[in-house]
Amino acid sequence: MKGKIIKLLILSALLTSSILAITKVVAYTNVGHADVGENSCGSSSSSYCYTKVPSGGSIIEGLRISIVDENGNRIAGTTSIDVVNSNKYLTNVTGDLLGTANLKFTSLYRGGTKTSDQAVKVKTISTVNGNLRTKNEVVAGSANGSLGITEYETAGPQVYYWRNLPNVTNSSSTAMRNFFLNLYKNEYEGTFRTLMQMLGYTKANGTKNQFELNNHEYMLIEPLLYVQYHYWNTRPAAHAYYGTGTEVYKMTIDDMAADPVLKPSKQVTNKYAVAVYVKDQNAAGLTVIQPGSTNDWGPHMLTNEGTSSAHYWLGKMDDCCGPEHDPHTCYLDDMVVTPATRCEEGTTGKVSDTDNWNCIFKQKDAAIDTFAGQFYKDLTDGNGVKNPYCTIACREEIDYIYPTYSAITVAGGFRFTVKADSTEVEDGVTVLGPVTVDAVKQCKTAFSPSETQRHFEEENIEKYAKIDYKKFTEDYKIFNNNMIRAWDEYQKALLASRAADAANQAMSNNAGGYSDGTRTCGTSSWVIYGISPQGHEFNPNITCDSNNTDPVCTGTAGGSCTVIHDNVNNWDNKYCPRNITNNRYPVTAYSATVTYKDSNGTTHRKSAIARKSACGEELATITTAEQANIDNTRSDYNGKKAARDKSLEQINQCSGYTVDYKELDPEIIMTFTTGENGKYNSQVRLDKSLRTNEIKSTWYTNESGQTSQTSFTSKINSATCGTNGVACSTKDSSGNFLTVPYPINKSVEITNHVVYDYNLPDMYRYISKDGISFSDPTIEVSEGTRTTYTYYEGEHNYREVTTSNFPIEFKTETGVYDYYLTFGENIFGKDNKYTRYANWLATSGTIDNGDFFAGSNNTYKCPIIIRNCITERCEDETDKILKTGLYVIYRPISLTDPFPYIDGTGRDPGSNWAGRNLVDTYIHNNRGVKEYEVYNLKPMYQFVLNSANIRAIRTYNSSLLSNYNDFNLSCKNGRYCKSQFLQEGNNTYFTFTDANSSGGTCFNATDADWESCRAANAE
């Protein structure tokens, strides 16, 4: 034993002396074991020799890459991989860009002779379920002894071959850092994403913007190392290790303890151990080490200090040159503002508070105009909670979803609407959508104010952000006892009143008995009064006269008193004869004594006398001081009870607070124009409709939350007071303690998920006979120079459509027209704290308010294609102006062959005649008869025009400036339109024939026979 200790001391001395001799550590160097090659030693050397070259004459250049959190712990679901940059020491290589391979080791033999007992295998730290270890895991495993060893002889463990990986050893101080930052910058969706996926880090599956949201998650890199030790004299192999610097160090010192022959040189120890890149912030579980702070790095290797490891913050991979953020400091840019401005670049936008609850909780008492202060829910909206056991902090997150880039096409002259979906849209109205705001307000119980200072500097404040129900139990117990004691005091004070009441009651119960009726007023006599130990006079219900021989009456008025013991009350009463003056009859007095047994079991007594004479009344009363005492003690009791009850109410508030998002009222303005002369150039505030309003509460009594809190209550002893003369009850009739339930949740989270869909407001739902859209049917409207008539003789000519819409003018040219969606500053809701804070920052000059709301960030631009098939030939955009006016073809036709074609077989009709047997119904069988037989039917209209009529019509035309589109029609709901010209024109503009003296079968048709007047047999 003694020998072993000596050997260990020698080893320690050797190690210490070697470390003391090393070059100082450069903390800001690149990662890597800052030494190449080997320290060879000849047979005459006394040094202990080593090499880092396993085979192929090349040192292993590689890294272990892991994903860890700010504490250096592996992100759940991720794994670690080893990557190397040369295939000289690899076998089974499947590719040079993160292809799988195995390390290849040279067979080593102790003593240089190949015998099985002399084989030296390469040691590695065993994987756990196939997973390599991070620095933290090695440190923890070293501490608890759980690290296993796996040995390899020739074929080593699996690694990944990455040809482009820079050399780890002695590279420039920025080489490795720049490599990964450029990988992120230039190959995010390529090699970077592949690497992240190999690590099991699925957050890289999204866009780069989404990836940047990953706060406080880090890529941890650790240089890989192979070290082989030799005996100094014959250079046989002694030990060989492979792993991260931390792992190799761990295995080395283990073998140092077990193998006294192992004598690592000072070069080996210092140069593989301490290469670091931990810049100036503690993060990823690494503590900054300063250059030259020590010459002995051995004790630092298996700690969380930044030895043999480095990290890159995944949240700011593109921030290559600036300082990394301290994860324990809260920054304004933790808030997310990713606006959607052009639909071809993205259709969703986001405005969000930070999701780092550590930051939210950290500065609980911060002012409203500070980063942290904005999160705390104030009490002004009625839902806030702030009491000794908890406060509430809320964050908000707004996503808005706008229509996609696949622009809608609207026919010229038609209309479109804005809806979240296209269901139940009338007549095929083109739908633009969705326009949706998806908002979440998330509230959590913050730590109680009393915990503020204690946890202010904690690394993970959220962990401690909990309801202080233990404080409640302490408080409630105190408050309950205070109440009980206050009740006792109140009852003791109340004894005076109760005794007086009892005396009066006693007298009342003996009403009529107090006057003997045998004497008359004016007769002088005397009475014996008693005096209780409390000093109250009372009448023992004894009336004396001069002849009375009762012992207590034997005295004379003004004589000496007699003391008689009261066995009932166990006290002495003193009886004293007194004169009765003022001509009063002898009185009969009644006394009463009341008691109160307080919560400690002590009995308190009080006596009082009630007197009433035959000539007058003098009721028992209490003194002013006694009444004041009663009032004060009662008030004190009420206060104590209220304090107790309030504490219960407050602890229930912490678990039962409510959250609503009623302040959320995001306003979205839609702007659309089809040209500077367009009538319908509009800017409208979209109407919002509530699609979802879900409130979800989660109660945490442990790490996993529950959706019901009813099962997570405890009980605390309580008391019931209220019966005068009776102490507060702490037990029920069965002898069980009275209790009240209270929640024991550590924290409570409530989220309010609100989704609003946006639609057009009520607009342009009325269409006049000449195609003008308008919003108010009671006014005359015009489009350009045209004026329409919405009413005619009591019937309106307009059509009312169900869907609010943006009309497209008939003359709008085919083309691409942009619409704009703009949200206001109240995207977070009116008067919300976020906006107030942002405005405060802008006002104070801290930020440009435009960063949040102004400029183009709040405006979304997207195209609508308008294809005018009314005035243009819409199917050929390259030759679109083929014809002005209505682009439908007027064609005289043959009723037997209405759609001829050069092959004589006919052609397909135009779209408005296609389908539904329209050709057969309305051409081949017009008015129900075959083809030209229609000319044998009684005409629908028949007029005679003579020269006088012609002149009259010409005059009428001239009066309207030859405008044939005057639309003097009388319609019913925009249909069955009767011409004013026709109705008033007989014998002026035309006459009827004798054969059709009524003008034809349809001349006088109404809505009732509008279609039937066309029938073949119509008269």
Add this chain to the structure above:
Amino acid sequence: MKESFWGVLIFVLGITCIYFIYFFQDVTNTDEHNFNILKETTEGAMIDAFDLQAYRESKAIRIEREKFVENFLRRFAENASLSKSYVITIYDVNEEPPKVSLTVGSATGGTEVMSGQVVNFDIVNRLDAILETPY
């Protein structure tokens, strides 16, 4: 006398020939004129009667029946001959899809009789027409 008779006969025959020439020329011209008026007026009236309201409502290709009739009469009168009387007979107006069948008849002049009624028409033109979207 004989020569005079022949002279008169030749004159009368000449006058008669001139009358028939004029008559047939008038018939021919009126027929052509009427048809052109009918065709062009029908086109204009159908286009003017296009129901913009229905199009904006549901992209329907539709005409207003009485708007067409009114428009036809007013357009027709602008181009009709004051020396003639016309009978305009509309046998069919289908609003959707738009199709019309109508005739225009006129006397060749001077045959107007009692009560302003034309009892004898020599020329009747007929037209069937539709509005069709491009196929």
